[in-house]
Amino acid sequence: MKLLRLLAFLIMLSFVLVLTGCIENTSNDASSEEETEADTEVEEPETEEGEEVVNIGFSGPLSGAAAYYGERSLNGMKLAAEEINDGGGFDVNGQTYKFNLVPLDDKYLPNETASNAKRLVQENQTPIIYAPHSGGINAMQVFNEEDNFLIGAYTSEPAVTEAGNSLTVRIPPRYDVYVEPFTEYSMERFGEKLAALPTASQYGKDWAEELLPHWEEAGGEVVYDSSIDFSKETDFFTIVTNALENDPDVLFIGGPSEPTAKLAKQARELGFEGGFIVMDQAKLDEMRKVAEEDSYELFEGSVGVTPLVDSGYPGTDEFVEKYRNEYDEDPGSEAGFHYVSLYIFMEAMKEAGTVDDPEAIRSSMQAGLEQLPEDKQVYTIPEIGEDGGFRTETRIVAIEDGEVIAIEVDE
Amino acid sequence: MDILTQQLFNGLTIGSVYSLVALGLTLVYGILHIPNFAHGALYMLGAYVTLTSMLLWNFNYWLAIAISIVVVGLLGVLMERLVFNPLKNAPPIHDKIAAIGILLFLEALAQLVWGADYRTMSTPYGEVVNVFGTTLTMQRVLINVGAIVVMILLYLFLKKTFMGSTIIAMAQNRKGAHLVGINTNKVAMLTFLISGGLAAIAASLSAPINLVFPGMGHLVILKAFVIIILGGMGSVPGAILGGYILGFTESLGATYISNDYKDVIAFVLLIIILSFKPKGLFSKEGF
Numbered sequence: 001m002k003l004l005r006l007l008a009f010l011i012m013l014s015f016v017l018v019l020t021g022c023i024e025n026t027s028n029d030a031s032s033e034e035e036t037e038a039d040t041e042v043e044e045p046e047t048e049e050g051e052e053v054v055n056i057g058f059s060g061p062l063s064g065a066a067a068y069y070g071e072r073s074l075n076g077m078k079l080a081a082e083e084i085n086d087g088g089g090f091d092v093n094g095q096t097y098k099f100n101l102v103p104l105d106d107k108y109l110p111n112e113t114a115s116n117a118k119r120l121v122q123e124n125q126t127p128i129i130y131a132p133h134s135g136g137i138n139a140m141q142v143f144n145e146e147d148n149f150l151i152g153a154y155t156s157e158p159a160v161t162e163a164g165n166s167l168t169v170r171i172p173p174r175y176d177v178y179v180e181p182f183t184e185y186s187m188e189r190f191g192e193k194l195a196a197l198p199t200a201s202q203y204g205k206d207w208a209e210e211l212l213p214h215w216e217e218a219g220g221e222v223v224y225d226s227s228i229d230f231s232k233e234t235d236f237f238t239i240v241t242n243a244l245e246n247d248p249d250v251l252f253i254g255g256p257s258e259p260t261a262k263l264a265k266q267a268r269e270l271g272f273e274g275g276f277i278v279m280d281q282a283k284l285d286e287m288r289k290v291a292e293e294d295s296y297e298l299f300e301g302s303v304g305v306t307p308l309v310d311s312g313y314p315g316t317d318e319f320v321e322k323y324r325n326e327y328d329e330d331p332g333s334e335a336g337f338h339y340v341s342l343y344i345f346m347e348a349m350k351e352a353g354t355v356d357d358p359e360a361i362r363s364s365m366q367a368g369l370e371q372l373p374e375d376k377q378v379y380t381i382p383e384i385g386e387d388g389g390f391r392t393e394t395r396i397v398a399i400e401d402g403e404v405i406a407i408e409v410d411e
Numbered sequence: 412m413d414i415l416t417q418q419l420f421n422g423l424t425i426g427s428v429y430s431l432v433a434l435g436l437t438l439v440y441g442i443l444h445i446p447n448f449a450h451g452a453l454y455m456l457g458a459y460v461t462l463t464s465m466l467l468w469n470f471n472y473w474l475a476i477a478i479s480i481v482v483v484g485l486l487g488v489l490m491e492r493l494v495f496n497p498l499k500n501a502p503p504i505h506d507k508i509a510a511i512g513i514l515l516f517l518e519a520l521a522q523l524v525w526g527a528d529y530r531t532m533s534t535p536y537g538e539v540v541n542v543f544g545t546t547l548t549m550q551r552v553l554i555n556v557g558a559i560v561v562m563i564l565l566y567l568f569l570k571k572t573f574m575g576s577t578i579i580a581m582a583q584n585r586k587g588a589h590l591v592g593i594n595t596n597k598v599a600m601l602t603f604l605i606s607g608g609l610a611a612i613a614a615s616l617s618a619p620i621n622l623v624f625p626g627m628g629h630l631v632i633l634k635a636f637v638i639i640i641l642g643g644m645g646s647v648p649g650a651i652l653g654g655y656i657l658g659f660t661e662s663l664g665a666t667y668i669s670n671d672y673k674d675v676i677a678f679v680l681l682i683i684i685l686s687f688k689p690k691g692l693f694s695k696e697g698f
Contacts (some may be wrong), residue, residue: 067527067625231629234621235425237659238665241421257466259622290529
């Protein structure tokens with residue numbers, strides 16, 4: 001009996017190993033993203049004599065439903081840190097430093113982010129801690145000025161910089177800049193009836209609260225207003241049927257790219273022919289991968305944020321290529337922003353003449369932005385606002401005749 | 412488009428998936444009185460095994476499902492042998508803790524093996540069909556028909572075969588079954604095999620209309636527990652009926668009352684049914 005059990009266990013184990021070994025070889029797009037994903041281990045940099053190490057903290061979802069998002073964010077930082085370290089590190093006041101990333105998993109839970117941050121500061125003396133979700137950032141903002149660390153805030157939630165925290169740097173553009181151009185484009189092309197079906201997260205609700213009043217102000221009508229919990233719904237047909245019953249011209253959708261794409265697909269199956277306003281959390285290029293015909297046809301008439309691969313900033317192409325080589329997939333904006341921001345922090349450290357004084361680093365951010373070499377500009381960020389938010393030019397795209405077309409935005 | 416027929420169809424689709432998942436759960440509960448929290452993980456693995464065999468060996472969808480049924484079924488048996496069987500004389504709480512442990516283990520394993528990202532399972536049955544103004548897709552028709560076929564087969568197996576009778580006997584009275592010479596160990600393994608197979612079928616049928624990811628089991632497992640409480644713990648017709656009741660309540664509640672409150676509606680219904688039938692719709696032990 002014992003032997004039988006052992007045998008059964010070994011058979012299962014070998015089966016799992018066979019699967020692990022094989023799936024990487026398939027040419028299918030969906031499965032070629034292996035190995036990179038599960039790998040959240042970060043190697044410590046090799047330091048030569050006289051070189052010092054700066055620890056950079058990261059607290060994001062590395063397990064659970066949002067793990068892929070946390071991992072891609074971290075990948076961008078890893079790529080930047082490896083490049084900097086392989087190039088011999090960087091000089092601050094004649095001393096050479098290298099970056100060491102310390103990633104911790106917070107499962108997307110704000111309370112975990114807070115305890116991770118405490119741990120990072122106490123154990124690793126990290127001057128900067130990144131977090132890719134607004135809940136965790138809010139939790140850190142309670143004590144970051146007191147504990148003296150800078151937050152690398154990857155969220156487009158305007159509230160994180162409006163709170164007046166002096167040690168927060170918001171990396172991506174705030175989402176409310178998109179409301180007006182999205183409304184204008186969709187209303188002009190498709191019509192005035194909007195049905196809102198965003199994700200049921202706090203972020204999705206904030207977005208809807210921003211968009212819907214604006215839509216009505218611009219003369220439109222909101223015919224259906226609800227939300228979808230992507231962590232609870234097996235099927236979206238029910239809710240989409242109800243939304244379409246009101247005959248909308250435009251659907252407002254958003255959330256993680258892949259389920260958002262499924263939602264759009266089901267809307268088309270149910271006969272919807274209008275346009276989509278896609279919340280900035282979802283990226284059109286990632287959505288396309290879910291559409292089985294691998295084209296933008298399904299998303300005709302969508303308006304959304306510019307996918308990184310189509311951005312065309314001076315450093316974008318080089319970064320995209322490097323990222324593809326390293327991780328075998330297209331980078332999203334979370335990877336791009338994390339990559340460029342680590343470079344900006346490095347430049348700011350050089351300008352500030354210190355690696356461990358967050359206040360000095362924060363006040364040298366503008367100088368750091370100006371020092372950023374062009375080939376590293378995955379995004380061109382001309383300035384940082386008083387509130388600590390990076391200001392980039394607003395770029396949006398729409399799908400017209402199956403092609404990604406950049407749309408002019410009046411600033 | 413006639414919204415009522417469309418929503419009835421939507422409710423039927425979602426109810427079919429719920430019923431299939433709940434069936435596996437209720438079978439195991441009926442025989443062994445274990446609330447198998449890891450059933451959601453079996454569901455998730457079912458989808459991954461099907462997807463992997465389709466992508467890796469270019470197997471036909473149906474062949475991939477067959478492989479998945481076997482693999483996940485055997486995994487269920489393995490679970491019974493390695494975890495639940497050794498615990499059979501332990502206090503009941505140990506089974507529950509072990510089940511949660513297996514759930515966490517399998518989810519972490521899936522993330523390690525297949526990665527955390529969302530994957531799409533594409534089947535040859537994507538086309539949209541319009542019947543009298545109701546939009547169907549072939550895959551959805553397949554879910555409905557598949558579920559009913561599986562339920563009929565399961566019924567015939569339990570009622571008409573000797574092996575099926577041993578399962579029923581054991582559900583009715585474990586000691587009695589043992590006394591008349593039924594090998595309870597074998598029956599327990601068989602039950603886990605069927606339970607895993609049902610999870611694999613449910614997942615393989617429903618994955619094409621959603622996505623495949625390590626957390627996908629959570630979408631259905633909580634609802635499956637509600638269903639088996641509603642239908643009567645351990646009851647097969649209860650699980651089927653409960654699944655469809657929940658499916659229809661969700662779709663019709665979302666249409667005629669409010670989408671935001673559809674879970675509330677489903678749970679209010681649960682409370683009402685339980686106030687009249689505290690042990691569930693089919694509370695009689697056995698089937």
